[in-house]
Amino acid sequence: MDWGTxxxxxxxxxKHSTGIGKIWLTVLFIFRIMILVVAAERVWGDxxxxxxxxxxxxxxxxxxxxxFFPISHIRLWALQLIFVSTxxxxxxxxxxxxxxxxxxxxxxxxxxDIEELKNERIHIRGPLWWTYTSSIFFRIVFEAVFMYVFYxxxxxxxxxxxxxxxxxxxxxxVDCFVSRPTEKTTFTIFMLAVSGICMMLNLAELCxxxxxxxxxxxxxxxxxx
Amino acid sequence: MGEWSFLGDFLEKVHKHSTVVGKVWLTVLFIFRMLVLGTAAESSWGDExxxxxxxxQQPGCENVCYDKAFPIxxxxFWVLQIIFVSTxxxxxxxxxxxxxxxxxxxKMKEAEMEARENKNGGDTYYQQKCSVAEKETKLSxxxxxxxxxxxxxxxxxxxxxxxxxxxxxxxxxxxxQYVLYGIFLETLYICQRAPCPxxVNCYVSRPTEKNVFIVFxxxxxxxxxxxSLAELYHLGWKKAKERCSRSxxxxxxxxxxxxxxxxQAERAQMYTPPPDxxxxxxxxxxxxxxxxxxKVASQQNTANFATERVHGQEDAAGEGPFMKSSYVESPExxxxxxxxxxxxxxxxxxxxxxxxxRASSKARSDDLSV
Numbered sequence: 001m002d003w004g005t006x007x008x009x010x011x012x013x014x015k016h017s018t019g020i021g022k023i024w025l026t027v028l029f030i031f032r033i034m035i036l037v038v039a040a041e042r043v044w045g046d047x048x049x050x051x052x053x054x055x056x057x058x059x060x061x062x063x064x065x066x067x068f069f070p071i072s073h074i075r076l077w078a079l080q081l082i083f084v085s086t087x088x089x090x091x092x093x094x095x096x097x098x099x100x101x102x103x104x105x106x107x108x109x110x111x112x113d114i115e116e117l118k119n120e121r122i123h124i125r126g127p128l129w130w131t132y133t134s135s136i137f138f139r140i141v142f143e144a145v146f147m148y149v150f151y152x153x154x155x156x157x158x159x160x161x162x163x164x165x166x167x168x169x170x171x172x173x174v175d176c177f178v179s180r181p182t183e184k185t186t187f188t189i190f191m192l193a194v195s196g197i198c199m200m201l202n203l204a205e206l207c208x209x210x211x212x213x214x215x216x217x218x219x220x221x222x223x224x225x
Numbered sequence: 226m227g228e229w230s231f232l233g234d235f236l237e238k239v240h241k242h243s244t245v246v247g248k249v250w251l252t253v254l255f256i257f258r259m260l261v262l263g264t265a266a267e268s269s270w271g272d273e274x275x276x277x278x279x280x281x282q283q284p285g286c287e288n289v290c291y292d293k294a295f296p297i298x299x300x301x302f303w304v305l306q307i308i309f310v311s312t313x314x315x316x317x318x319x320x321x322x323x324x325x326x327x328x329x330x331x332k333m334k335e336a337e338m339e340a341r342e343n344k345n346g347g348d349t350y351y352q353q354k355c356s357v358a359e360k361e362t363k364l365s366x367x368x369x370x371x372x373x374x375x376x377x378x379x380x381x382x383x384x385x386x387x388x389x390x391x392x393x394x395x396x397x398x399x400x401x402q403y404v405l406y407g408i409f410l411e412t413l414y415i416c417q418r419a420p421c422p423x424x425v426n427c428y429v430s431r432p433t434e435k436n437v438f439i440v441f442x443x444x445x446x447x448x449x450x451x452x453s454l455a456e457l458y459h460l461g462w463k464k465a466k467e468r469c470s471r472s473x474x475x476x477x478x479x480x481x482x483x484x485x486x487x488x489q490a491e492r493a494q495m496y497t498p499p500p501d502x503x504x505x506x507x508x509x510x511x512x513x514x515x516x517x518x519x520k521v522a523s524q525q526n527t528a529n530f531a532t533e534r535v536h537g538q539e540d541a542a543g544e545g546p547f548m549k550s551s552y553v554e555s556p557e558x559x560x561x562x563x564x565x566x567x568x569x570x571x572x573x574x575x576x577x578x579x580x581x582x583r584a585s586s587k588a589r590s591d592d593l594s595v
Contacts, residue, residue, distance in 0.1 A: 007231065019323070026235070026315060030308065034231045039304045042267075050274055054284040054420070161289060162420075175420065177285035179274065182296040190305075 003033050006085055013088045016095055016122050020205040024198060028085070031194045036077055040187050043180060044074045050179030057171055064165035064176045070153065073184070077191060080146040084198070087135035087142075094131040095122055129209065136206050143199045147192065157192055159184040229259050232311060239314045242321050246456040250449060254311065257445045262303055266438050269431060270300045276430030283420055290416035290427045296405065299435070303442055306398040310449070313387035313394070320383040385460055392453045399446050408443070409436050 007029065014025050047069070053061040099122075124132050151157065159181040165174045178184075233255070240251045273295070279287045412432045417424040429435070 004230075023319065026319075029231045030235065030312075030315070034228070035304070035308070037228045039301045043298070043301060046274060050288060052285050052288050161292065162285070175285060177288040177420075179288055180292055180295075180298075182292050183298060183301065186297055187301075 003037065006033075006082075009092065010085060010088055013092045013095075016091065016124070016128075018124065018205055018208065020201055020208060024201045024205065027194065027198055027201065028081070032077075032081060032191065032198075035187075035190070035194075036074070036081070040077070040191070041074055043183050043187055044072055047072060047179055051176060052179075053165065053170075053174050053176040055170060055174045057169060057174075060165070060167075060170040060174060061176070063167045064163070064170065064174065067165060067167045068163050068176070068178075073150075073154075073188060076146070076150065076153075080142070080195075083142040083146070084139055087138040090135045091128075091132050094128055098122060098128065124209070129213065133206065133209055136202050136209075140199055140202045140206070143195055143202070147195055150188075150192070157185070157188050159188065229263060232308065233259070235315055235318065236311060239318045242318070243314075244456060244459075246452055246459060250452040250456070251314075253445065253449055253452065254307065258303070258307055258442070258449075261438075261441070261445075262300065262307070266300055266303070266442070269434050269438055270298060272430055273298060277427060278430075279416065279421075279425050279427040281421060281425045283422055283425075286416075286418075286421040286425060287427070289418045290414070290421065290425060293416055293418050294414045294427065294429070299402075299406070299439060299442075302398075302402060302405070306394075306446070309394045309398070310391055313390040317383050317387040320380060324380050381460075385457070388453055388457050388460075392450060392457065395446060395450045395453065399443065399450070402443070406439075408439070410439065 010025060010028075014022055017025065048065055051061065051065045053064055055061070122128065159178060161178060161181045163176050163178065165176050166172075236251060236255070240248055243251060274291050277287060277291045277294075279290050281287070410429055410432045412429055414427045414429060415424050416427050
């Protein structure tokens with residue numbers, strides 16, 4: 001899976017983020033995407049091969065694996081990371097649109113250096129503030145939803161060592177053994193913890209933005225008075 | 226190694242703004258840990274479960290025995306170790322970038338103030354600059370000419386804390402590895418766990434090759450730990466030495482460290498400073514006064530302020546500067562009061578001055594470019 005493209009896109013958004021936003025991005029790349037690619041994919045690599053059932057019935061193992069792992073952790077995490085990163089694209093689009101408008105206005109008026117315009121840091125104000133805040137809100141929602149989906153699908157966050165399977169064509173209740181359950185539990189809890197941290201960061205960023213705007217408004221009203 | 230590029234890119238930036246020992250540590254991390262892990266160790270542990278054989282036909286017994294023998298694979302353990310050990314450097318980097326941004330903002334404000342001052346006339350010139358400089362002592366850490374961050378004040382504290390945490394992580398992971406696996410892997414693992422009907426002999430895949438890598442990674446971890454401790458010692462010793470020297474000296478003599486960075490052009494100016502100049506200097510954040518002035522104080526008559534400063538600079542050249550610029554006291558006041566942060570040329574001048582150069586190795590900006 002090529003995460004480099006995502007890094008390029010999000011790197012652009014990083015320039016216009018708040019400090020907390022930058023920390024969130026770093027945590028996302030190093031503690032989630034990197035761990036997923038470097039470590040977790042190896043751990044889940046042989047999950048079906050080494051899923052062993054105490055039966056000689058052909059097809060029973062396949063069916064039992066499918067029953068207990070409708071969607072693998074790895075794929076779920078990849079989806080989670082994509083969904084959580086996507087709101088930042090809204091911000092990127094808004095910034096690009098703002099730049100485009102600026103360029104159009106300036107083309108009609110004075111000349112300006114295009115490079116300077118490209119590298120100019122746009123402050124989070126006005127409509128961009130709304131886009132940015134709603135992107136953070138959606139991020140939080142997606143994180144929470146995926147954390148719940150994990151909990152619901154796998155009955156908690158611990159990987160069982162033994163699962164009992166009764167799906168057809170297994171003739172009776174069959175013992176099936178999961179591959180590397182302890183290691184998988186370790187990484188599941190690690191990814192859960194990092195999701196929690198990311199959610200906290202997003203909440204903090206949201207509070208920071210709201211408080212900043214409130215303070216600005218209160219300053220304006222005192223000045224007017 | 227492409228998978229490590231996320232972390233690698235961040236650490237490249239840290240590399241630019243580290244001390245000499247820090248750069249060595251980063252190089253060790255890149256080459257002996259990340260590269261070895263990514264290329265050699267991964268392929269060695271590739272078949273760790275598929276070739277983990279148990280002397281039983283009981284279905285599921287091999288799975289559970291493998292899980293009991295290796296709760297977390299060595300390779301994953303080392304990946305987590307590298308990530309956790311690198312994390313404090315990222316925190317320091319974040320602080321450094323924040324400092325740089327603050328410095329840029331400060332410079333903009335200063336430029337505005339200067340423009341205003343020039344309009345009003347130069348009467349309050351020094352006072353204004355000194356008050357700006359005092360504010361700067363907390364924020365400034367950026368050497369524009371050299372493009373390097375100077376470690377002082379809160380930035381230095383962050384750096385020290387990051388090294389402390391890094392050391393703690395390193396120790397924790399080394400101890401953790403010992404607790405989990407001991408030092409060496411045995412070829413034979415005897416397993417008793419349901420559904421295995423009785424104690425079962427299980428055979429680990431490639432134990433000797435794995436042992437070689439385990440010992441190698443352990444040695445590199447110990448080396449990294451040693452480098453972190455050396456860096457801490459270097460920082461701590463300088464600090465303690467300076468504290469001792471300060472307790473012997475009278476207060477005016479604490480100034481020399483701040484003026485180390487004075488370029489030659491401004492030295493004549495500083496020999497007869499204006500009255501408020503000393504006031505600027507007497508508000509120390511006082512963390513890292515020149516470590517070299519201790520020697521100076523014991524050897525020289527401290528009554529001659531200017532002479533002491535010159536010798537302080539010479540000594541500084543002999544001790545090997547800290548990262549690219551030398552160790553300066555944190556309240557290095559602004560150029561208008563004392564000196565700008567080190568320009569490139571300054572170092573060359575210092576070297577010419579100190580004839581009996583005691584420098585064994587001087588930090589250069591491209592010391593250890595990875």
